[in-house]
Amino acid sequence: MNKVQNNRAWFLILPVFVLVAFSAIIPLMAVVNYSVQDSFGGGVWIFVGTEWFESVLADERLHDALGRQLLFSGLVLAIQIPLGVMIALTLPTRGWLVPLCLIVLALPLLVPFNVVGTIWQLFARVDIGLLGHTLADLGIEFNYTDDPLHAWITVVLMDVWHWTPLVVLLCYSGLRAIPPAFYQAARIDGASRYATFRYIELPKLRGVLTIAVLLRFMDSFMIFTEPFVVTGGGPGNATNFLSIVLTNWAIERRDLGPAAAFSIIYFLIVLLICWMFYTAITRIGQADKR
Amino acid sequence: MARIVLDGVAHSYAGKGKAKADDYALRRLDHVWEDGGAYALLGPSGCGKTTLLNVISGLITPSEGRVLFDERDVTRLATEQRNIAQVFQFPVIYDTMTVRQNLGFPLVNRGLPADRIAARVGEVAEMLDLSDALDRRARNLSADAKQKISLGRGLVRDDVAAILFDEPLTVIDPHVKWQLRRKLKEIHERFHRTLVYVTHDQNEALTFADKVVVMLDGQVLQVGTPEELFETPSHTFVGYFIGSPGLNLIDCTLDGGDAVFRGGRIALDDDRLARVRGRNVALKLGIRPRYVEVLDRAGAETLPAQINDVEDLGTHRLVDLALGDGGPVIRAMVAEDAALPADAAFLRFPPERTRLFADDVLVA
Numbered sequence: 001m002n003k004v005q006n007n008r009a010w011f012l013i014l015p016v017f018v019l020v021a022f023s024a025i026i027p028l029m030a031v032v033n034y035s036v037q038d039s040f041g042g043g044v045w046i047f048v049g050t051e052w053f054e055s056v057l058a059d060e061r062l063h064d065a066l067g068r069q070l071l072f073s074g075l076v077l078a079i080q081i082p083l084g085v086m087i088a089l090t091l092p093t094r095g096w097l098v099p100l101c102l103i104v105l106a107l108p109l110l111v112p113f114n115v116v117g118t119i120w121q122l123f124a125r126v127d128i129g130l131l132g133h134t135l136a137d138l139g140i141e142f143n144y145t146d147d148p149l150h151a152w153i154t155v156v157l158m159d160v161w162h163w164t165p166l167v168v169l170l171c172y173s174g175l176r177a178i179p180p181a182f183y184q185a186a187r188i189d190g191a192s193r194y195a196t197f198r199y200i201e202l203p204k205l206r207g208v209l210t211i212a213v214l215l216r217f218m219d220s221f222m223i224f225t226e227p228f229v230v231t232g233g234g235p236g237n238a239t240n241f242l243s244i245v246l247t248n249w250a251i252e253r254r255d256l257g258p259a260a261a262f263s264i265i266y267f268l269i270v271l272l273i274c275w276m277f278y279t280a281i282t283r284i285g286q287a288d289k290r
Numbered sequence: 291m292a293r294i295v296l297d298g299v300a301h302s303y304a305g306k307g308k309a310k311a312d313d314y315a316l317r318r319l320d321h322v323w324e325d326g327g328a329y330a331l332l333g334p335s336g337c338g339k340t341t342l343l344n345v346i347s348g349l350i351t352p353s354e355g356r357v358l359f360d361e362r363d364v365t366r367l368a369t370e371q372r373n374i375a376q377v378f379q380f381p382v383i384y385d386t387m388t389v390r391q392n393l394g395f396p397l398v399n400r401g402l403p404a405d406r407i408a409a410r411v412g413e414v415a416e417m418l419d420l421s422d423a424l425d426r427r428a429r430n431l432s433a434d435a436k437q438k439i440s441l442g443r444g445l446v447r448d449d450v451a452a453i454l455f456d457e458p459l460t461v462i463d464p465h466v467k468w469q470l471r472r473k474l475k476e477i478h479e480r481f482h483r484t485l486v487y488v489t490h491d492q493n494e495a496l497t498f499a500d501k502v503v504v505m506l507d508g509q510v511l512q513v514g515t516p517e518e519l520f521e522t523p524s525h526t527f528v529g530y531f532i533g534s535p536g537l538n539l540i541d542c543t544l545d546g547g548d549a550v551f552r553g554g555r556i557a558l559d560d561d562r563l564a565r566v567r568g569r570n571v572a573l574k575l576g577i578r579p580r581y582v583e584v585l586d587r588a589g590a591e592t593l594p595a596q597i598n599d600v601e602d603l604g605t606h607r608l609v610d611l612a613l614g615d616g617g618p619v620i621r622a623m624v625a626e627d628a629a630l631p632a633d634a635a636f637l638r639f640p641p642e643r644t645r646l647f648a649d650d651v652l653v654a
Binding site: 200 | 344347349368369370374375376378379380382384385386387395396399400440443444
């Protein structure tokens with residue numbers, strides 16, 4: 001039988017190509033373009049090859065910022081994921097308390113990022129902030145503008161306050177999706193509360209936890225506004241995260257070449273770590289697939 | 291093992307005190323499950339079968355009444371303290387465990403020594419043909435195998451008061467279904483556990499159980515052997531629900547000593563007449579399709595009828611008739627080789643096989 005060859009159907013996916021081109025490929029290529037050129041103004045561009053990449057990769061300040069960033073994301077994940085699961089487990093499952101709890105939990109998610117920063121900037125101040133002032137009254141000298149540790153505590157607490165609810169909501173929806181027969185079977189089998197969590201709830205949460213870990217990692221790794229508002233990267237460089245450094249280069253110093261090279265490396269790191277997380281989590285239960 | 295007594299048990303999901311009569315998923319019920327019996331709980335969806343099962347297992351605390359295991363009141367005891375096993379409609383397995391760990395889980399939770407657990411798991415796996423799969427992860431198995439694991443977790447404990455099955459074979463392939471049902475029957479014959487098996491499939495109920503409990507609207511209508519249910523249904527619903535096709539039911543009234551209906555009349559014996567005469571009740575005649583005699587000429591006690599349709603089912607034929615001139619529809623089951631009249635037929639209802647119901651309840 002002769003197959004009719006007709007490739008015109010390919011035109012049907014043209015709109016998608018156009019959309020993706022404008023939303024992702026063209027902006028990204030613009031960044032790539034900057035990352036391999038230098039300019040002394042006047043519209044004169046010089047091709048510099050991998051020079052910017054080499055200088056960026058060798059930059060001590062970036063190494064430090066990357067270390068801080070990894071520490072920050074690690075802390076945020078280590079606190080928010082277990083805390084989110086725990087809160088989701090204790091939430092009520094029926095009655096008028098359910099909508100109340102969910103709305104209260106969702107409120108931080110609705111606050112604009114710079115407002116979150118402002119709230120915590122005020123909240124933690126020693127002179128007028130509720131947290132800072134209370135701690136001072138208790139005899140603890142809390143000063144996030146002076147003490148790097150205090151600055152870190154403030155920034156991490158702020159992120160926990162802002163984003164744990166997301167983990168809670170995801171886990172709560174995951175828990176609600178478990179059919180009641182599983183809990184009934186666990187009772188019949190005499191499983192303890194811990195065993196029920198370990199063998200029923202945790203495996204069934206795998207999907208939502210994967211999403212939660214990826215989202216929280218990406219967001220925390222790219223965090224900018226909140227710490228910028230609260231500490232501005234200080235004291236010294238203590239909370240100077242990658243995005244803050246990048247903004248400083250690109251906007252304030254207008255070092256477009258290094259900033260572009262840095263952006264690409266930044267993007268690749270996020271992609272790489274997400275891929276690692278994803279593979280690790282999906283492997284956990286499937287290594288045994290035979 | 292134990293004798294399980296339900297003493298005035300009733301349950302409403304609306305909660306105690308708030309429930310109206312209609313709210314009861316389970317109406318007041320007294321029943322004894324004898325030790326070592328194989329029971330089927332049969333009824334249409336929503337009749338309260340599962341509720342009754344959950345009351346026995348303790349997943350539900352009944353709004354009223356008591357549950358006794360061998361004279362011990364367990365009404366308020368939690369499921370895990372009752373020593374009972376239950377298998378659910380959809381397979382429940384512990385995803386991250388191997389088949390072996392799944393089967394052993396109820397025993398591990400109860401702190402049995404490892405060698406006892408290994409021995410029991412081995413036995414049960416043998417029984418259910420799961421021996422080859424013992425070290426595989428349960429999540430990667432087929433639905434059939436998963437449900438076998440669920441069954442296995444019910445069977446693995448040898449000290450349970452009873453094993454309850456809540457439509458366990460719904461998701462199973464027909465041919466495996468048959469095997470598993472036989473397996474359960476075999477297990478019952480070997481170990482004499484008390485088994486309660488919920489189903490809405492009459493074949494399943496009749497082949498599995500020594501005693502079938504038929505439920506409707508939260509009430510138990512009849513408890514009996516499959517034969518009793520077939521021959522003397524105590525309620526029109528039982529007659530209609532059991533048997534395929536179900537009992538023929540004909541609305542009738544009394545006229546002298548006869549039951550009169552559209553298309554004919556038949557004589558009733560004095561005994562039954564005495565029970566219904568003068569009572570203001572709706573009467574119905576009932577007869578099993580296989581007992582309806584289809585004749586080609588009029589005789590004593592015959593009724594004229596029209597043949598609408600004949601369906602050949604291989605082992606027998608199913609004849610669809612209308613009594614008299616467009617009267618009630620009667621279904622008759624006749625042998626493959628029986629001679630059938632072409633069009634006009636005469637029916638005979640053998641009196642000893644014909645049942646009379648007053649307000650849907652059998653007049654014995």
